[in-house]
Amino acid sequence: MTTVTPFKKFFGHAVLIVASLLVLLPVYWMAVSAVEPNADILSSTIHWIPTHFQPGNFSKALHAQPFGRFFLNSFVMSTMIVVLQVITSSLAAYALVFIPMKRKRSWFFSILLAMMVPMQATFIPVYLILSSVHLINTYLGLVLPFAGSAFGIFLLRQGFVSIPKDLVHAARIDGASEWKILRSIVLPNAKPMILTLILLNFVFHYNDLFWPLISTSTTNMRVVPVALSYFLSQEAGQTLQWNLLMAADLVTIIPVLALFLAGQRYMIKGIMGSAIKG
Amino acid sequence: MLPTNDALGSITDNDAVTVKTSQRRLLRKSSSLYRFTHWAFLGPAMFFITVFIFVPAIYVIYLSLLHWNLLSSHPKFVGLANYKYLFHDSDFRTALSNSGIVSASMVLIALPLGLGLAMLADLGLRGTKLYRTILFGPYVIPLVASGLIWSLLFNGRHGLVDQVLSIFGIQGPNWLGSQPYALIAVIVVTIWQFTGYYMLIFLGGLQGVPVGLKEAAKVDGAGGWRVFTSVTLPSLSPSIFFAVVVCIIQSLQTFDQVYIMTNGGPDGSTTTLVYYIFRQGFGMYNIGPATAASVILLVILAVLTFIQLRVSQRWVVEA
Numbered sequence: 034m035t036t037v038t039p040f041k042k043f044f045g046h047a048v049l050i051v052a053s054l055l056v057l058l059p060v061y062w063m064a065v066s067a068v069e070p071n072a073d074i075l076s077s078t079i080h081w082i083p084t085h086f087q088p089g090n091f092s093k094a095l096h097a098q099p100f101g102r103f104f105l106n107s108f109v110m111s112t113m114i115v116v117l118q119v120i121t122s123s124l125a126a127y128a129l130v131f132i133p134m135k136r137k138r139s140w141f142f143s144i145l146l147a148m149m150v151p152m153q154a155t156f157i158p159v160y161l162i163l164s165s166v167h168l169i170n171t172y173l174g175l176v177l178p179f180a181g182s183a184f185g186i187f188l189l190r191q192g193f194v195s196i197p198k199d200l201v202h203a204a205r206i207d208g209a210s211e212w213k214i215l216r217s218i219v220l221p222n223a224k225p226m227i228l229t230l231i232l233l234n235f236v237f238h239y240n241d242l243f244w245p246l247i248s249t250s251t252t253n254m255r256v257v258p259v260a261l262s263y264f265l266s267q268e269a270g271q272t273l274q275w276n277l278l279m280a281a282d283l284v285t286i287i288p289v290l291a292l293f294l295a296g297q298r299y300m301i302k303g304i305m306g307s308a309i310k311g
Numbered sequence: 312m313l314p315t316n317d318a319l320g321s322i323t324d325n326d327a328v329t330v331k332t333s334q335r336r337l338l339r340k341s342s343s344l345y346r347f348t349h350w351a352f353l354g355p356a357m358f359f360i361t362v363f364i365f366v367p368a369i370y371v372i373y374l375s376l377l378h379w380n381l382l383s384s385h386p387k388f389v390g391l392a393n394y395k396y397l398f399h400d401s402d403f404r405t406a407l408s409n410s411g412i413v414s415a416s417m418v419l420i421a422l423p424l425g426l427g428l429a430m431l432a433d434l435g436l437r438g439t440k441l442y443r444t445i446l447f448g449p450y451v452i453p454l455v456a457s458g459l460i461w462s463l464l465f466n467g468r469h470g471l472v473d474q475v476l477s478i479f480g481i482q483g484p485n486w487l488g489s490q491p492y493a494l495i496a497v498i499v500v501t502i503w504q505f506t507g508y509y510m511l512i513f514l515g516g517l518q519g520v521p522v523g524l525k526e527a528a529k530v531d532g533a534g535g536w537r538v539f540t541s542v543t544l545p546s547l548s549p550s551i552f553f554a555v556v557v558c559i560i561q562s563l564q565t566f567d568q569v570y571i572m573t574n575g576g577p578d579g580s581t582t583t584l585v586y587y588i589f590r591q592g593f594g595m596y597n598i599g600p601a602t603a604a605s606v607i608l609l610v611i612l613a614v615l616t617f618i619q620l621r622v623s624q625r626w627v628v629e630a
Binding site: 037041042044045046048049050052053055056057058059060062063066074075076077079117120121122124125127128129132133134140143144145146147148149150151153154155156157158159161162177178179180181182183185186211236239240242243246247257258261262265275278279282285286289290292293294297300301304305 | 345346348349351352353355356357358359360362363364365366367368370371374427428431432434435436438439441442443444445446447448449451452453454455456457459460461462463464466468469471474503507508511512514515518560564566567570571585588589592593598601602605606608609612613616617620
């Protein structure tokens with residue numbers, strides 16, 4: 034680290050503090066609004082600290098719609114996607130790194146190709162395919178399009194490549210099956226990468242609005258982001274209950290924030306690594 | 312999810328691909344031995360990727376050549392008529408230009424902001440980890456949730472934004488209900504959401520800037536600005552390029568904020584490309600124009616992703 038002059042130090046702290054406050058302010062404002070009466074939110078004086086504390090907003094908001102069901106849907110969907118992706122991606126990454134095969138480059142190329150296709154450009158055919166097998170508005174319909182992931186294969190391949198090949202060779206000579214090698218040598222050695230994949234993926238799919246919005250049509254299949262968007266449209270107009278909306282909003286982001294704070298080391302490294310290692 | 316392009320560069324290193332000629336025969340032999348195994352291992356991922364990525368990508372091109380109202384009429388082959396329709400549809404042109412505006416704003420505002428913050432976070436000040444955590448935080452919040460928070464902040468007259476502006480004697484506009492402020496509001500949310508992510512990308516890049524080179528430049532009498540432009544920026548140029556491409560790719564997929572905050576309005580002034588596709592497809596069931604626009608989006612994003620992959624590959628070889 035180069036030496037930092039006192040001026041730079043002061044300037045650095047000042048800017049970083051202001052930026053942090055700008056980032057935190059909207060979240061703080063949401064939290065304050067979530068425990069206020071609606072009238073206080075709409076009043077023309079700024080209440081930095083709630084003057085009428087209304088913790089009842091939370092239960093009111095959560096009972097306005099079956100939020101328990103929405104959370105359950107979100108967790109089931111995200112967990113299923115993460116589990117499937119970890120399985121399919123680690124198998125594929127293992128094959129690409131450790132199993133000798135012809136045309137390895139073409140496999141690799143086809144995975145590169147897959148990374149170039151975003152869901153937003155193909156959701157209509159995906160919808161038609163799933164609807165032809167009657168999977169629209171089901172858990173499988175929410176999950177299957179993301180069961181295989183080119184990104185996941187890449188991320189894990191990165192982790193696998195750094196595992197000494199000799200370790201795998203030795204196990205093979207000892208008669209271990211490929212499946213056993215993957216489970217007992219490769220996966221434990223690639224733990225940080227697996228955790229990164231799990232965290233980034235869970236957060237991504239828990240947050241996703243686009244596909245659940247399109248592929249579900251009944252209240253009992255709604256996931257949290259879709260439910261929030263409905264909350265807004267149903268309450269729209271004069272009677273918009275901002276306080277209840279913010280209460281629901283706050284409850285929605287708590288799971289991802291908790292996950293982020295618990296696993297930020299991996300998430301931050303996962304993203305920074307993309308710039309270092311390219 | 313958006314490829315953050317980990318591991319892309321290592322296509323050639325450490326791989327069985329690089330085995331020497333003398334080992335080729337051995338590989339061929341073992342390769343047939345492993346034939347079943349490698350199918351079993353690659354199979355599941357490739358199955359899903361084929362069914363849900365490759366097939367739809369080809370299918371969407373086919374659909375874009377049809378005249379089809381999802382609900383009723385039978386599909387009719389119309390060639391490039393849907394593309395012609397898009398060319399003449401002013402809504403589509405607006406959507407395209409809005410997506411361009413969002414991308415440009417993100418590149419011109421969020422990226423420099425992210426770079427500046429990354430440089431400060433790279434000074435090694437006390438509490439850097441905390442700053443980093445806070446600044447990256449919005450990235451993990453669902454865009455739907457951010458959109459709702461900012462809808463409240465931009466809420467006319469009573470919203471915090473307008474109240475703060477009024478302290479300075481400025482009467483805020485009807486943010487979400489008037490042009491061009493609605494699009495500005497959408498961009499503000501997007502900047503708030505993603506700047507921390509770009510900061511991390513730059514922070515990763517900054518760790519690769521050789522400290523010795525910086526010191527040497529200083530010893531040679533270079534000032535801070537000179538060190539920045541002659542040492543830091545050039546060493547950082549690969550991450551900058553990477554960030555620009557990723558930023559454009561991300562911005563072109565803008566949907567959630569718009570869906571939550573403005574529904575594409577007022578008067579289509581916040582309709583982005585993805586929102587346009589969504590509305591044509593699932594609002595009006597015009598599968599033809601919707602899929603033709605999808606193909607256009609697909610081509611743009613594919614080209615950008617291809618550039619991103621190529622650049623990141625080259626840059627690893629050089630690094």
